[in-house]
Amino acid sequence: MTDQTLGAAHRTLRDEVTAELRRRILSGELAQGERLVEDRLAALLGVSRNPVRESIRVLAAEGFVQVVPRIGATVARLSVEEGEELFDVRMAIEGLAARLAARKRTPGSADRLRRVLESAKEAVEQGRLDDVADLNTAFHLAVGEAAGNSYLNLMMTPMLQRAQWVFSQTAAARGPHSWSEHLSLYEAIAAGDEDEAQARAVAHVAAARRSFLSAVDRAHDQPHEPHDQPHEPLDPAGEASGPARHPARGPVGPAHDPAP
Amino acid sequence: MTDQTLGAAHRTLRDEVTAELRRRILSGELAQGERLVEDRLAALLGVSRNPVRESIRVLAAEGFVQVVPRIGATVARLSVEEGEELFDVRMAIEGLAARLAARKRTPGSADRLRRVLESAKEAVEQGRLDDVADLNTAFHLAVGEAAGNSYLNLMMTPMLQRAQWVFSQTAAARGPHSWSEHLSLYEAIAAGDEDEAQARAVAHVAAARRSFLSAVDRAHDQPHEPHDQPHEPLDPAGEASGPARHPARGPVGPAHDPAP
DNA sequence: CTTTGGGACACTGTATACAAAACCTCACAG
DNA sequence: CTGTGAGGTTTTGTATACAGTGTCCCAAAG
Numbered sequence A, B: 001m002t003d004q005t006l007g008a009a010h011r012t013l014r015d016e017v018t019a020e021l022r023r024r025i026l027s028g029e030l031a032q033g034e035r036l037v038e039d040r041l042a043a044l045l046g047v048s049r050n051p052v053r054e055s056i057r058v059l060a061a062e063g064f065v066q067v068v069p070r071i072g073a074t075v076a077r078l079s080v081e082e083g084e085e086l087f088d089v090r091m092a093i094e095g096l097a098a099r100l101a102a103r104k105r106t107p108g109s110a111d112r113l114r115r116v117l118e119s120a121k122e123a124v125e126q127g128r129l130d131d132v133a134d135l136n137t138a139f140h141l142a143v144g145e146a147a148g149n150s151y152l153n154l155m156m157t158p159m160l161q162r163a164q165w166v167f168s169q170t171a172a173a174r175g176p177h178s179w180s181e182h183l184s185l186y187e188a189i190a191a192g193d194e195d196e197a198q199a200r201a202v203a204h205v206a207a208a209r210r211s212f213l214s215a216v217d218r219a220h221d222q223p224h225e226p227h228d229q230p231h232e233p234l235d236p237a238g239e240a241s242g243p244a245r246h247p248a249r250g251p252v253g254p255a256h257d258p259a260p
Numbered sequence C: 001c002t003t004t005g006g007g008a009c010a011c012t013g014t015a016t017a018c019a020a021a022a023c024c025t026c027a028c029a030g
Numbered sequence D: 001c002t003g004t005g006a007g008g009t010t011t012t013g014t015a016t017a018c019a020g021t022g023t024c025c026c027a028a029a030g
Helices: A013-027 A038-045 A049-062 A080-103 A107-125 A129-147 A150-170 A177-191 A194-219 B013-027 B038-045 B049-062 B080-103 B107-125 B129-147 B150-170 B177-191 B194-219
Strands: A065-068 A072-075 B065-068 B072-075
Touching: A013 A038, A013 A049, A013 A150, A038 A049, A049 A065, A049 A150, A049 B049, A080 A129, A080 A150, A080 A177, A080 A194, A080 B080, A080 B150, A107 A129, A107 A177, A129 A150, A129 A177, A150 A194, A150 B080, A150 B150, A177 A194, B013 B038, B013 B049, B013 B150, B038 B049, B049 B065, B049 B150, B080 B129, B080 B150, B080 B177, B080 B194, B107 B129, B107 B177, B129 B150, B129 B177, B150 B194, B177 B194
Parallel strands: none
Antiparallel strands: A065 A072, B065 B072
16 A cells, blocks of 8 residues: 555645655665755756655655654655564565465465566566565565455565665675575475464574675674764765764755765 | 654644544544534644545555545445454464564563453553553553564554554453453563463454454344355444435535434 | 446546745855 | 753644535425
8 A cells, every 4th residue: 555545546745755766765866864955856856845755654664764743755765674674574574475365375376476586586586676675565465455354565675665765775685595495485484384484484484684784794894893883874875974964964055966 | 663653743733633534443532434524523623624535545555535536535334354364464463473482482471461451450440441441452562562573563553553443343341351361461571481472372362353243143133144245344333324425425404413 | 227438527647836944155254 | 062942843633615516305297
């Protein structure tokens, strides 16, 4: 229910803006901590402020944006700790999803899983990396749908998008392991083996966690004292945070062109 | 992060409206499936449409409201199936929360849990039923906070509110069992016994599920053939759904006074 | 009596306008 | 040189206005 539009009968500006902002956050075009000025976004996307404001509320509820009243909205910051925390939640949720998917499997749901897997395989072979990431998320989401639990799905969609964000922000790639793990999870689900499905889903997420952690370690293998800082930022490019004492109200003058 | 206002430094109308609408939904003042007409709500609460609209987006992301573009927003409907589904998710999430709370317990977090328990005990003894429900939710939420996982908490807040909604809509009360189960969960957490804490949290939710199911059965112990209807409504009062073929656009004339 | 078409109404989607708060700059005093 | 306060600008919060779409009612034809 990502865009709150069920039938997608009519595509509203707010839904398009929400999707676009989310895309830019996931892709890193909008960096962590970056200020989201309503006027600027509205002008940038060619709409008025209202759709932008409503989008920001949705993204805040999903955890991609942080809103402070009277101050403004910023792209959320991902600390290493928060990145790691997500994996605990994923193991619980996706383990449940896999178990239920195995329990309630139908020919239709199994088909859909297989189709996503095949699309992902194609994308891997053709080297379309962005699509691989999207299809990875799509597979996990398809497991959630196969579980046939509407509230579970309501939670999983933003959770998986956040997971994708964590990975893209870490430059942590998951190589070919991910593929075979997906395949084996699919097989357990298709076989209706609940315990095995849950175990494989949990193992898969645990493996993803290891990839994440090693990517983080690799990133800053500076002398790293056992980090005293309560929240170590998880950033792809050098943060660029100049003086700016608050959430970062941008420079007043030019107001655009963040990197000369 | 329920109201997206972290420090609550400034209380915006949108936050107040969100809280008020959520309260009315949980209390049943706004019934399942009831139309949420922006103009009417705005007039009712003495604000303009904008805060109302933004609130509706937030409540939709939390799953309390369903939005169909160009048609309008309605209070979500809770089928018995959806009510039951929630318990599966809760067992996974709250089991994890209890485990983490036990692992990361501190004197401070244990204190807070105990304080909530004592407040709840008082409320029970004084027969303040609404407060009991709120404090019940507060205890579960406090376990989540003790777990020290920010994303887990982001999910738990709406989840627990939804759980409270399910119970209030079912007239399913949990009696004194709930209290002792909370106490025993607290003890496992305070003792730092992860396995036991998780087990007790899961058992507690499972017990809640049984209360829910028996309340549902009790409610309509009509001859109930093994319900063929895909979604059996979960409603407190008789649904009142007259003809109205769509989400229920109210009578055009008087425009208020839903129940003559 | 049922069905179909037109017109009126209600509501949402979007844009614009105004008020208030917060921030930044800069000057001035210590 | 550093702290502090006033003024102006930016930006959010809220309200109002307008356009388009969907729905309902009712009349007229079959």
